[in-house]
Amino acid sequence: MPLRVYNTLHRAKEEFVPGQPGRVTMYVCGVTVYDHCHIGHARSQVIFDVIYRYLRYRGLQVTYVRNFTDVDDKIINRAHELGVPPQELAERFIGEFYTDMNALGIERPTHEPRATGHIPQIIEIIRQLEKNGYAYKKKSGVYFSVRKFADYGKLSRRDIDEMQSGARVDVDEDKKDPLDFALWKASKPGEPAWDSPWGAGRPGWHIECSAMSSHYLGQPFDIHGGGQDLVFPHHENEIAQSEAAVGRPFVRYWLHNGFLQINHEKMSKSLGNFFTIREVLAKIPPEVLRFVLLGVHYRHPLDYFDGALQEAREAVDRVYTAAETLRAQTFAPTEPDEAKLTPAQKEIWAVLQPVLPTFVEAMDDDFNTPRALGQLFELVTLINTLATKGKLKDEPGRAMLFTAAARAFDAMRGVLGFPIAEPADYRRRCAELVLAQHEMKAEDVERRIAERNQARAAKDFARADVIRNELAALGILLKDTPAGTTWYAK
RNA sequence: GGCGACGUAGCCAAGUGGUAAGGCAGAGGUCUGCAAAACCUCCACACACCGGUUCAACUCCGGUCGUCGCCUCCA
Numbered sequence: 001m002p003l004r005v006y007n008t009l010h011r012a013k014e015e016f017v018p019g020q021p022g023r024v025t026m027y028v029c030g031v032t033v034y035d036h037c038h039i040g041h042a043r044s045q046v047i048f049d050v051i052y053r054y055l056r057y058r059g060l061q062v063t064y065v066r067n068f069t070d071v072d073d074k075i076i077n078r079a080h081e082l083g084v085p086p087q088e089l090a091e092r093f094i095g096e097f098y099t100d101m102n103a104l105g106i107e108r109p110t111h112e113p114r115a116t117g118h119i120p121q122i123i124e125i126i127r128q129l130e131k132n133g134y135a136y137k138k139k140s141g142v143y144f145s146v147r148k149f150a151d152y153g154k155l156s157r158r159d160i161d162e163m164q165s166g167a168r169v170d171v172d173e174d175k176k177d178p179l180d181f182a183l184w185k186a187s188k189p190g191e192p193a194w195d196s197p198w199g200a201g202r203p204g205w206h207i208e209c210s211a212m213s214s215h216y217l218g219q220p221f222d223i224h225g226g227g228q229d230l231v232f233p234h235h236e237n238e239i240a241q242s243e244a245a246v247g248r249p250f251v252r253y254w255l256h257n258g259f260l261q262i263n264h265e266k267m268s269k270s271l272g273n274f275f276t277i278r279e280v281l282a283k284i285p286p287e288v289l290r291f292v293l294l295g296v297h298y299r300h301p302l303d304y305f306d307g308a309l310q311e312a313r314e315a316v317d318r319v320y321t322a323a324e325t326l327r328a329q330t331f332a333p334t335e336p337d338e339a340k341l342t343p344a345q346k347e348i349w350a351v352l353q354p355v356l357p358t359f360v361e362a363m364d365d366d367f368n369t370p371r372a373l374g375q376l377f378e379l380v381t382l383i384n385t386l387a388t389k390g391k392l393k394d395e396p397g398r399a400m401l402f403t404a405a406a407r408a409f410d411a412m413r414g415v416l417g418f419p420i421a422e423p424a425d426y427r428r429r430c431a432e433l434v435l436a437q438h439e440m441k442a443e444d445v446e447r448r449i450a451e452r453n454q455a456r457a458a459k460d461f462a463r464a465d466v467i468r469n470e471l472a473a474l475g476i477l478l479k480d481t482p483a484g485t486t487w488y489a490k
Numbered sequence: 491g492g493c494g495a496c497g498u499a500g501c502c503a504a505g506u507g508g509u510a511a512g513g514c515a516g517a518g519g520u521c522u523g524c525a526a527a528a529c530c531u532c533c534a535c536a537c538a539c540c541g542g543u544u545c546a547a548c549u550c551c552g553g554u555c556g557u558c559g560c561c562u563c564c565a
Contacts, residue, residue, distance in 0.1 A: 030565090387528080
């Protein structure tokens with residue numbers, strides 16, 4: 001089965017064929033580092049992390065580049081407000097970005113270039129554009145002449161003339177045409193600046209992606225990703241610059257993720273209706289957020305609400321419980337041999353066998369993570385069944401079934417990056433979270449448990465239940481086992 | 491105005507030209523002092539509405555209504 005992806009350029013799903021057999025080159029627009037990331041950024045990063053993981057799972061060698069925009073008007077303005085140097089501000093939020101990404105289990109791309117580290121490459125493209133007659137210099141900077149690029153609008157399906165009629169009045173009188181955009185911005189006093197053939201200044205926003213992508217990946221490269229809002233003008237402009245400069249196509253497959261919405265409205269900084277990743281992770285473990293983000297197909301809008309997190313929490317707990325169950329089993333890795341299965345085991349095998357292939361099929365279909373998660377839950381049920389049902393315990397069938405289940409589970413986990421951690425680590429973090437929320441210590445819980453067990457020993461079950469219910473109200477659930485009472489955070 | 495997406499059970503969300511994955515919630519059962527977890531069983535007379543094509547449409551086509559996005563910085 002071939003991998004099929006939805007290419008924004010053609011508005012259709014098409015078979016994914018890398019430019020070079022066995023190798024994939026991929027670039028995703030990162031973040032402008034002037035503030036904490038919000039959960040919309042998280043969605044984009046999680047999705048492309050999964051795509052990166054899946055391509056490798058498919059046996060492809062992937063070079064993945066994700067940039068940092070570390071010089072830009074927003075950074076400069078923010079730095080000015082805070083009275084710190086722009087570079088220092090950028091540095092700080094790059095650090096914060098990693099804190100969030102690490103929590104969410106996002107792998108490091110192959111290269112993570114910064115705009116300020118690639119000024120020579122940026123200048124080179126502008127020089128080439130000037131030479132090819134697409135760029136012109138004005139007092140305020142160097143601009144790209146959109147009308148000279150015949151293919152302009154091919155990604156966002158826009159017609160230049162219609163755009164112009166609807167275009168707002170541009171305050172920048174310097175441009176020859178309101179559609180033109182800056183390649184190089186002349187610096188004002190006190191702003192970060194680099195020398196260039198056109199005087200001291202800094203790169204325009206779009207040019208950095210053109211420069212860094214082609215520097216690391218060549219041109220054309222295979223996949224360029226980002227949020228839907230980047231289709232126009234950012235990606236349209238990237239195409240114009242890169243193709244006009246080099247004379248070759250820029251990107252083969254354009255992938256765009258849909259938005260996170262709050263109450264059916266786009267969540268964005270400009271609307272002010274956003275949650276930072278950090279805020280959300282103060283309330284729930286990161287795997288819950290990751291799960292929620294993968295629960296909707298990446299191109300569809302995802303409506304975010306608090307209740308969804310609580311619901312998802314139940315589901316995530318269940319996956320971890322199954323992971324615990326699986327890890328608790330001892331079995332020697334055993335290759336499939338249907339002849340060695342009992343009739344009851346054969347029934348399970350018939351259900352278990354197609355789970356991973358179906359998962360792969362779902363991922364092959366434009367990275368259908370909701371369907372893939374469906375298969376993960378099928379597997380969860382199977383794992384629990386295997387561990388529960390006595391009639392499935394005959395060897396070597398039992399070992400064989402567990403081997404297959406464990407392999408499928410690990411494969412899915414590798415692709416989805418979910419569950420993020422080992423179960424014990426997850427439980428520990430959940431416990432810390434709930435204790436922190438109630439300003440409690442583990443000893444407080446242990447003491448209550450001891451009190452309850454005294455009551456139970458005295459057959460004072462009413463009192464025992466009161467204690468349990470009190471803890472439950474805090475999100476602390478007790479579990480009585482033959483080995484004693486344990487607790488976990490809900 | 492131009493371009494585009496979406497409208498599936500109480501909620502979230504996949505999906506297919508031939509009668510609907512999965513999750514959450516809910517009901518019953520096994521287990522338990524009672525619970526929890528786990529397991530088993532149940533839970534969409536039709537997928538916004540109206541037409542059309544078809545032997546057959548939720549699934550294709552047209553229209554209507556509704557919601558949202560891009561066209562300006564934005565994942």
